[in-house]
Amino acid sequence: MRSEPAPELRALPLISLPPAGSRDARPGLSGVPIDHLAEWLDERGEPGYRARQIADHVWSAAAQSSDQLSTVPNALRAQLDESFRVTTLASTEITPADKGLTMKALHRLDDGQLIESVLMRYPARGWRRARATVCISSQAGCAVGCPFCATGELGFGRDLEVAEMVDQVRFWRQWLAGVGQRLTNVVFMGMGEPLLNAGPVLAAAAAITDPGRLGLGARHVTISTSGVVPGMDQLTAERPQYTLAVSLHAARPELRDVLVPLNRRYSVEAVVAAADRYAATTRRRVTYEYVMIDAINDTPLDSAALAELLRGRGAHVNLIPMNPVAHTPWRPSTIERTETFAATLRHAGIETTVRRNRGIDIGAACGQLAADRAGAPAPAAIARRRELLVAQSAAALATPDGN
Numbered sequence: 525m526r527s528e529p530a531p532e533l534r535a536l537p538l539i540s541l542p543p544a545g546s547r548d549a550r551p552g553l554s555g556v557p558i559d560h561l562a563e564w565l566d567e568r569g570e571p572g573y574r575a576r577q578i579a580d581h582v583w584s585a586a587a588q589s590s591d592q593l594s595t596v597p598n599a600l601r602a603q604l605d606e607s608f609r610v611t612t613l614a615s616t617e618i619t620p621a622d623k624g625l626t627m628k629a630l631h632r633l634d635d636g637q638l639i640e641s642v643l644m645r646y647p648a649r650g651w652r653r654a655r656a657t658v659c660i661s662s663q664a665g666c667a668v669g670c671p672f673c674a675t676g677e678l679g680f681g682r683d684l685e686v687a688e689m690v691d692q693v694r695f696w697r698q699w700l701a702g703v704g705q706r707l708t709n710v711v712f713m714g715m716g717e718p719l720l721n722a723g724p725v726l727a728a729a730a731a732i733t734d735p736g737r738l739g740l741g742a743r744h745v746t747i748s749t750s751g752v753v754p755g756m757d758q759l760t761a762e763r764p765q766y767t768l769a770v771s772l773h774a775a776r777p778e779l780r781d782v783l784v785p786l787n788r789r790y791s792v793e794a795v796v797a798a799a800d801r802y803a804a805t806t807r808r809r810v811t812y813e814y815v816m817i818d819a820i821n822d823t824p825l826d827s828a829a830l831a832e833l834l835r836g837r838g839a840h841v842n843l844i845p846m847n848p849v850a851h852t853p854w855r856p857s858t859i860e861r862t863e864t865f866a867a868t869l870r871h872a873g874i875e876t877t878v879r880r881n882r883g884i885d886i887g888a889a890c891g892q893l894a895a896d897r898a899g900a901p902a903p904a905a906i907a908r909r910r911e912l913l914v915a916q917s918a919a920a921l922a923t924p925d926g927n
């Protein structure tokens with residue numbers, strides 16, 4: 525385990541999340557497993573079939589309030605309202621982009637926290653069927669604080685409960701049904717670090733993939749992590765067939781300390797070893813995400829280090845141009861640098877794709893809408909942060925093995 529950086533070297537959150545109001549103690553209905561619901565009904569002397577009846581409203585019809593539980597008697601609806609919330613999303617604003625192929629939602633939760641989800645639709649192309657992927661948040665804000673990430677700027681708000689994650693999916697599934705389309709994929713790549721909220725995230729993934737609830741194939745669910753080793757091991761122990769995406773962004777420890785501060789706790793070697801264990805147990809290929817930042821992590825030295833790290837592991841690398849949303853001194857890598865970087869990896873036998881950014885015009889790197897709502901940070905704070913990042917990245921680039 526590496527030591528924590530001195531406080532003056534830590535990039536503190538630039539802006540604060542809105543102060544959280546009090547929380548509604550009633551769990552969201554979509555987070556309650558059907559057998560728990562059956563027990564709850566049994567305790568009230570209700571027949572067992574009511575559980576399936578209620579579940580059908582929640583899962584097939586995406587009910588948003590107890591009035592919509594049309595087959596459930598009024599007295600039982602009132603009891604349900606006392607114990608549960610039919611939806612956990614208090615309100616939602618949608619912003620379209622990419623000619624409507626990308627839709628971004630800002631959801632307000634009952635305590636005033638703002639979270640984001642994104643729908644990305646990919647029309648059918650050649651033999652590939654049309655896809656509709658929903659990207660959901662697992663926390664309000666994020667404690668990891670990657671300095672290129674809009675969510676990282678917000679700092680940590682709170683963990684989301686199971687239903688708050690599932691309701692983002694239900695929201696978009698219903699929206700898609702309205703335009704005659706089907707949801708095909710869910711990715712935990714919105715705000716937050718899913719594996720720092722592993723229990724509820726795995727319960728939400730179970731609800732999304734349970735044939736009796738949302739029924740998506742496990743292989744169509746991706747969990748993205750910045751490298752929380754215990755969470756990765758928990759995932760491995762459960763042996764699901766989810767796709768694991770690891771946000772690497774640097775292979776050299778000095779640089780990864782700057783780009784993904786969690787590297788100080790879980791080293792890059794430990795993270796890759798945990799990913800190998802997941803791959804060996806589940807026989808699923810792990811995807812490594814690598815945000816391309818101009819002249820910071822896209823140098824020949826970095827591609828060589830990454831090739832060395834991942835060679836022979838059967839991994840897939842996804843190069844993502846940095847979405848220039850954060851208050852950093854950094855810019856996305858050029859296409860040429862990205863292609864050169866990709867060529868080095870491919871030469872080492874590593875399957876590599878270059879991702880086209882979606883929804884750049886609305887800042888689709890999650891956290892941007894919520895960050896905008898939080899207001900602009902003070903110019904002096906931005907300047908200090910930029911100086912700090914320049915100094916830290918320069919130091920990382922100038923280490924003995926970084927010349």
Ligand code: SAH
Binds near residue numbers: 814
């Ligand atoms: N916390 C998790 C999941 C949410 S972030 C994680 O870090 O993996 C999902 C992905 O978006 C990560 O790979 C993250 O590095 C990437 N991302 C964050 N900010 C970005 C930006 N400005 N441009 C491009 N990708 C970004």
Ligand code: SF4
Binds near residue numbers: 666674675676716771
């Ligand atoms: Fe958190 Fe992921 Fe953003 Fe890093 S990239 S701050 S881990 S949400």
